[in-house]
Amino acid sequence: MSFTLATWNINSVRLREGLVRRLMQEEAPDILCLQECKSPVDKIPLEGFRALGYGHMVARGQKGYNGVAILSKLPLEDVGDMDFASLGHARHVAARLENGVVIHNFYVPAGGDKPDRAVNEKFGQKLDYLTEMRDWFHGTRPEKAILVGDLNIAPREDDVWNHKQLLRIVSHTPIEVEHLAEMQDAGRFVDITRKDIPEGNLYSWWSYRSPEWDKADKGRRLDHIWATPDIAAAGHDSRILRDVRGWEQPSDHAPVFARFDL
Incomplete structure (x- = not known):
């Protein structure tokens, strides 16, 4: 089975049905995973989605x-x-394809504005969410699984426009990156x-606060496609559709794509 998978934080599927x-x-x-x-x-x-083959x-x-939501041309369980x-x-929602591959679609909490759980409950909820994800995946040890979604963390230095400036900004703080890495390892x-x-700077999100988002290019890679080792070699042709961020009345996220030959 070969299929192309995309993940996209759509920021209201009804408002942006046309997109x-x-x-x-x-x-x-073949499969489109949406968040928010x-x-x-x-x-x-x-x-309208069914009319385009997403039954x-x-x-x-x-x-x-x-x-x-996981929308698919292929049968899902x-x-x-x-x-x-x-x-x-x-x-979170999970679906299984007919070949046994399980797709996990996540929308991890954003975490608010201040990276301090003592003064920001939302940041604590984000860390707790990631910790429980870690423990769950450690217990289940998934096989033939693909994890996608808006994980609301840009882990690498080249996943943000300025590593040093964003070290104290929610989505790139060391404690978030550590929690994400532990969950990924689990x-x-x-x-x-x-x-x-x-290699190279790679972003999937640009803030609405910047009207010159494309020129300023102050982006972050918050949206991810991961796979378990048993099928990771089958994933290829990754790309981020940056131009979609410039469509009329867009989401602040761009879709991330990969193809799997299984």
Whole structure:
């Protein structure tokens, strides 16, 4: 089985239904994982997606916040979700393909503005979420698994526009990077994007606060595609569709792609 997979924080699937459909028409990924759908599952606009061949969906949602969905041309089996840190949020869903590969779609908490759990509850929730992810993957030791999503952490120095300036900014602080690395190690996940593109600055998010986002290029790589070692070699052709960030009324994230030949 060969398939192209994409992950994209859409920042409201109903508001940006047209952008999702445009991506489906122009790029035609076999599987599209969305985060921050901001919609109950029954309100996700499936009719237009089905018309483009995406007849399968596994999703978790809630009104106005969070939400994750896996849209697919290929048959999917819903294999559940986890409520890490007991937040009661729709931040994870998993689906199994017919070849046995399990896709985990995550939307890790952003963590607020201050990287100090003593004064910022959201930052503590983010660290707790990652810790419980680590413990879960350590216990399950997944095989034939792909993990994707907005993990809200840019781990490498070249995953941000300025490493030194962002060391005290949420998404790139040492404690977040450490927590992410521990979780990645627990599941033995391989970063497919960086396996394919090992060198150079690489971003998937540019703030709405910068109207000159493309020129200023103050980006961060917050969106990831990982795979377990048994299938990591099958992942290739990674790319980030930077131009999508410039579409009309865009998400602040760009889609990340990879292809798997399994």
